[in-house]
Amino acid sequence: MNPANLPFDTEAMLQGLRAWVECESPTFDAAAVHRMLDLAARDMAIMGATIERIAGRQGFGGCVRARFPHPRQGEPGILIAGHLDTFTRSARWKNCLGGATATNVSDPASST
DSSP: OOGGGSOOOHHHHHHHHHHHHHOOOOTTOHHHHHHHHHHHHHHHHHTTOEEEEEOOOTTOOOEEEEEOOOTTTTSOOOOOOOOOOOOOTTEEEESTTTTOEEEETTOGGGGO
16 A cells, blocks of 8 residues: 555545534633544544543543454454643634644733
8 A cells, every 4th residue: 555645635634523623622621622532532432443431530630442343353463542631711713723822811912
């Protein structure tokens, strides 16, 4: 397989990412983090993953473990890890998918 020959549809990719970009999930807001986990779990389940939710501790949001089927299930594989908490409460995104820039809501000049 040559990666250069894979289809690359920028618009489709951006539309697929839109809900994730627009879901603000500050670290210290467990409910917001869980909303982001719901989005990720749904998308990975659609791709064929088995989803496991892991409860958070000490007031923080939880985690999602997604296992994708492969021919050697149960044997060592590839681990991909990331985080789904995002911006602070004072951040907002303007023109999210057309050149993301974060601005501080408390700055009156940023309200345009």
